[in-house]
Amino acid sequence: MTTETIKIEGMSCDHCKRAVETALTNLDGVSTANVSLEAGHVTVDFDNNKVAMSHMTEAIEDQGYDVK
Template sequence: MATKTIQVEGMSCEHCRNAVSDSLNSLDGVSQADVNLEAGTVDVNYDDTKVDAAAMTEAIEDQGYDVK
């Protein structure tokens, strides 16, 4: 299991938190995604044999947010 912190721009409310965490949690291999609105980050616990950073970035950007 691996952990990654992703910087995300544009998150400001509970809807943002849910959109980003739900999109990441739906990926095969992601076990948990915790959004910190104040810091603009997402801490992701995942299986790096099933999902990679590119897939996580795409899932976030598909929700309309920018990954730094």
Template sequence: MENQTIKVEGMTCGHCKSSVEGALNKLDGVDSAVVSLEDNQVAVQYDESKVSSSELNEAIEDQGYDVVK
């Protein structure tokens, strides 16, 4: 399992949190995704043989948020 912390701009509320966590948790290979609104980031634990970090970023951006690279 791989652990990655992704900086995300634009998340401000509980709906933002659930949107991002939900999108990531739907991906095959994601074990957990936990958003910290205070830190503007999401901690993701995933199987790198099933899902790539670029797919994680795309899932976040598809929800309307900006990934800080």
């Protein structure tokens, strides 16, 4: 299992938090995703043999947020 912190811009509310966490945990290989609105990032636990960082970035961007 790998843990990465991804910086995200544009999140401001609980809806944003849920949207990003749900988009990530729906990816095969992601076990947890925890957004910190205050810090502007998400911490993701995932199996890097099943999911790539590019897939996670795309899932976040598809929700309307910018990955930095």
